[in-house]
Amino acid sequence: MERMTKLTTEDYHPDSENLDLMSIAEIVQLMNEDDLKIPQAIAKVLPEIEQAIEAVIHALKNGGRLFYVGAGTSGRIGLLDAVECPPTFSTPPKLVQALLAGGSDAVMVAIEGAEDNCTLGKVELKKQQLSAQDVVIGIAASGRTPFVKGALVYAQQIGAQTISLASNPQSVISAYADIAIEVITGPEILTGSTRLKAATAHKQILNMITTTSMVKLGKVYKNLMVDVHASNFKLRERAKKIVCEATGVSYEKAENILEQTNFQVKLAIVMLLTKTTLNEAERLLAQSEGHVRTAVELKKD
Structure with a gap:
């Protein structure tokens, strides 16, 4: 098991040492200033994001599916992006899917220990009959989540395209990805709480991946969502x-x-x-x- 102390996402933020003593105004100002680092971090990995989009387009054009795999916040962010595709682009529900450590129950309640099981990632993908036509994006701010690593290892064995999304350099899951996206957002003002900058960066990147893919698949005319599912x-x-x-x-x-x-x-x-x-x-x-x-x-x- 990799030591968490080596992760930049676990480092202490130099400007928030006295977070508990700050006023509300000071906290929200610091958070706002810290969030300004997100687009700068994303700008550095735009080439990798472009490669990921090309892989997704190729898969979806050729009968494949897109799977997001993650635990905790990372899994929920993948789920949020996946469930928005059918109403926005009229895609079949199975075209873009999110697999969470602990299954659907983990959406609302953390399933303790599920993310530490390297085998469960493989099990979840096998349930979906993963094929070489599919693409798997493993999401983990730490870059070391065993559930995600196991899923990527299995996906590579099957021949599916693999992409990793992490917020630490030289992350473990990057070694098991054909395309590695490492968006380095740095320490969080609440130490280790990667639902802050890291998660926001990941959500923005997933927005880029699915939206751009759908544009190139003909789901958009000009800048209009012409495949919207008019269900209400x-x-x-x-x-x-x-x-x-x-x-x-x-x-x-x-x-x-x-x-x-x-x-x-x-x-x-x-x-x-x-x-x-x-x-x-x-x-x-x-x-x-x-x-x-x-x-x-x-x-x-």
Whole structure:
């Protein structure tokens, strides 16, 4: 077992030695100032993030899935990103998944000891029938969590692409990743509480990975989420606004077209921009692999 004392995320923060004596105003100011280090740390690993995105795009284009694997805060951050993909991009629930040490019960309550079991990571991936077409991102601020290490080791054995996300240099899990992202955010103002800077940096990086991947997979037209799953009043209203912004039609016209397409925003936009029928718009989107801009260009040709 690696010694925790060697980790930069466990170091004492030089500016928060008297945290318990500070006023509320002083604490929040210090936290705010400390958080300014996050984008600077992320900027240093943008090339690795780009490589990770390319790997995810390749996997999802070729029938693979994306798995986040983590324990505690790291696992919950992966879960937060995963569960937002279906409503935002209309992806199948199984396309982006999060596997937590301790299973679904660990979402609300810490499952003691689960993260220290190197075998459990492999077990969870085997349950999901991991294949060589998939990609696994192991998340651990410490960079040493046995659950995550075990998952990455198994993923490499299977032939899946592996990516690590840690906040310590030369981390253990980096040795088991094809692409290692080490975003060094430094000591936390509350010593060892990596739910602060480290977790925030990790959330931002996961935002980059899934959002950019979905853009390149045709889930976005211009800067509009044209694959939004309009499952409630708010999202149906958003769908109408998106159609209006993309095509310049009135609210009423957008509503009418969306009702014809069962609130499939892409279809509505292609129908309006190409002045075609529902069936023709479906054909154009299929031919363009779901990219609205390409579908419109095909009609021009």
